Amino acid sequence: MTKGKVLIIGSNATRIEVQGGGTGATGQYLNETVVPALAxxxxxxxxxxxxxxxxxxxxDEASDSADHFGGDVAAYERARTFxxxxxxxxxxRTLRSVIAEGLDAYAGVFVPGGQGPVVDLMQDADTGEILRHFHDRQKPTALLCHGPVAVVSAMSNARDFRAALIDSDTPxxxxxxxGWPYAGYRMxxxxxxxxxxxxxxILHAKLYFNMVDALNTAGAEVITTATDFEPNVIVDRELITGQNPRSDHPIAKAFVTALDLSLVAA
Structure with a gap:
């Protein structure tokens, strides 16, 4: 017996659009996926x-390194094997099959980072349906690094919103x-x-938009550290967000705590 099931929403993106045309290699970060999953x-x-x-x-090849595990080669190899x-x-699974099976079977949801979510998840209708479900029920919802941009998918016009960002049409x-469900959330x-x-x-190119700007435009209150790559986790109601790859262990701890408290409350 387990305490319950937790859904991890992964990205299928392998390339991301860059300014000037073309794309750069991207994907999902190994440590951001495995560290919370193992926790x-x-x-x-x-x-x-x-x-x-x-x-x-x-x-993402940029994450396939012991550097993202504090130089711990054993931890890195364990992560790859896992x-x-x-x-x-x-x-x-497909997201659609999970929805069809019933989202009430899940205690919480987690979205890891890497730039992949910027390409597909932030404009994916199934991701939006899942996040709205957990938001409406105030169930623990954790997102890490670039993962928090996936909350954009909860908009009814997520695809058009992303297109407007690419066109630099902020208004x-x-x-x-x-009407975005996460408007006013600290993240x-x-x-x-x-x-x-x-x-x-890594990319040797510039993206069309930054994640902070995207979420601020959506109506979030975005809080980042003054020092780059310093761990940072923000908890606001059911939403738990981590800033960067080094926030992997802190967000895992905060997410497990929220899930355990949710079980007690139930």
């Missing part, structure tokens, strides 16, 4: 990984965001200065 399992929860098309997320061989990570995007996300590091040293 959930160790706390007594069952994790279910689902993506828009039902295939396993692509791990992601690529454990049924919790390899038996991937149109703000108008499209009216964090990968900061603009952190994104510049990725643009300069």
């Amino acid at each position: 959930l399992i160790e706390a007594g929860y069952e994790v279910v990984l689902a993506t828009p098309n039902g295939t396993q997320p692509h791990i 992601f690529y061989t454990d049924p919790a990570m390899t038996k991937v 149109k995007a703000a108008e499209l965001a009216k 964090t996300v990968f900061s603009n200065s952190e994104e510049k590091v990725v643009e300069d040293h």
Whole structure:
């Protein structure tokens, strides 16, 4: 017996649009996926990984390193083995099948980062339906690094909102965001200065929009650290957000605590 099931929403994106045309390689971060997943399992929860098309997320090569595990090679190798061989990570569901089965079966939902969610999850209708379900029931909802931008999908016009951001039409995007369920929520996300590091040293190109600007335009109150890559977790009602890859362990701890408290309250 487990304490309950937790849904992990993964991205299927492998490329992200960059200014000037073309795309850059992207995906999902290994540590941001595995560290919280293992923490959930160790706390007594069952994790279910689902993506828009039902295939396993692509791990961004930039995250496939012991550097994201504090230089701990053993922890890094354990993470890779878990992601690529454990049924919790390899038996991937479609988001639609999870919805059809019934979301009430899940105690909470988690969205890891990497830039992948910026491409697909933030404008994915199934992701939006899932997040609205958990929001309406005030069930623990955790999102890490770029993952918090997925809450945009809870808008009725998420695809048009994203398109307006790409067109730099902030007034149109703000108008499209009216009625967004997370308006007024305090949250964090990968900061603009952190994104510049990725643009300069990994993508070698500039994105069309930053995550902080996107969420502020949507109506969120975004809080980021003064120092880049310093762990940061913000909790507001059911929503738990982490700023960057180094927030993996802190958000896992906060999420498990919220799930346990939710069980007690039930």
